[in-house]
Amino acid sequence: MRIVFSTGDIHGIGPEIILKSVLSRPSGEDTYVAAGSFKALEFYRDLLGLPVELRRIDGPDAIAKITPEPGVLHVLSVAEPETIQPGTLSRTAGEIAMRSLETAAALCRDGLCDALVTAPLHKEAIALAGYRNTGHTDFLADFFGVSSQIMLFVDPVSGLKVALATIHEPLSKVPALVRAMDLDAFFTTLAGSMRRDFRLDEPKIAVLGLNPHASDGGVMGSEEATVIRPAIERLSGAMQIDGPFPADGFFGAKRYRNYDLIVAMYHDQGLLPFKVLAFDTGINVTLGLPIVRTSPDHGTGFDKAGKGTASERSFLEATKLGATIARNRTQTTE
Structure with missing residues (x-):
């Protein structure tokens, strides 16, 4: 399966938990693509000493040629910031988060990726960037023209x-x-x-x-x-x-x-x-969309950004579940 990550707010823990999740999936069963800021992912990789290989993608068409490789994250750059300031509220970070989400959703819509896993965004930052959406769910509903989306929360444990x-x-x-x-x-x-x-x-x-x-x-x-x-x-x-x-x-x-x-x-x-029962492992799944979308059940974690202490557990579980649902849907239609 080809899994695409939206990078969320680059001043939060999103880039960190994406990188850690790629390292935590050593089997190489799936291909991982991030749509967002290459500079931000590179910044946190180097800051935190995470041995993830980042490879630039020239354009969406190149995704079809990618094969699974452990420890490799392919990055489609959609926008780049002038500076990166972990833990700060920023209009630019909000803009990049939403452009990342839109690009990642389009990759799934066009059949280039099989599931979308969204890193956390900050509602105030996206408002500063001029977006009226309150978050991922309503943006995706508007993007796909869906009015009956359902929020489902899953604890895989x-x-x-x-x-x-x-x-x-x-x-x-x-x-x-x-x-x-x-x-x-x-x-x-x-x-x-x-x-x-x-x-x-x-x-x-x-x-x-x-x-x-x-x-x-x-x-x-x-x-x-x-x-x-x-x-x-x-x-x-x-x-x-x-x-x-x-x-x-x-x-x-x-x-x-x-x-x-x-x-x-x-x-x-x-x-x-x-x-209370599943704070560290809970996953958000959006039903009613024409694509598979999962996300961790937590926020941007500005207080932990850039410190290397953020847990990737929920994001990792969201990645696993996104791949599982995509496989189940493929088998159902065969």
Whole structure:
């Protein structure tokens, strides 16, 4: 598989964890390409003494001729900074991060790469660069013309998977968004992804309630009775899906161990327990795109940038999973 990395904010830990991840994959099964700043990758390689061989790519067409080699990172330069200042907020770094992302996404769209793994970007830096996107997910949705992308979080160590019904939305908007959702289509898409991307023939799905105690029979809200439970009942003959469960008791009693996928109604309901359980190994997967996209479940780490202390574990796991999903999709279509 050909895996392309977007380099993220070059003043953060993105270049470091990319370089370390290449060193941590010694088998040479896959080819690694970085779209971004050659100068930044070279800067951090030399600063941190990381023995990665960097090779420039003249253009996208050259990618098809690359063969896997351990410890080699091929770099397609899309923009170069005048200076590199680890740990600092910069308009230039934000611009390079977004140009890197756009180029990497195009390489996957055009079939030159099989999966995209995105290094962290800084929302304020990309705003300074004039972008209105809040992050990778909505940029990629706009780029591919997709309106129904899904955020899935995966821990490869425990197998825990958490999907979000709503993503980066204020709590005040969540109930109306849930009521307006086509939950049947949403759950069906998730089940299909579990089968295609993760090779789970009969995935077991648990759905969390929206309200405290899953509304306690309507005492604390109506969405469970009017929206969530009816969707689950309609689909129960076609898939293994249960709920809605009170979120606190579900995680407190470790019932998540009995399911392949947990669906949370809003961001913190799903991400708070997930990050408690899988902070160092968690992976973000964007479903609903025409390409494979994964990323580490952490930020730019400005406080660690340039110090050599950043852990590549989450990025490495995202790279492995991106390659696995790409292989699974290829085998499914054969």
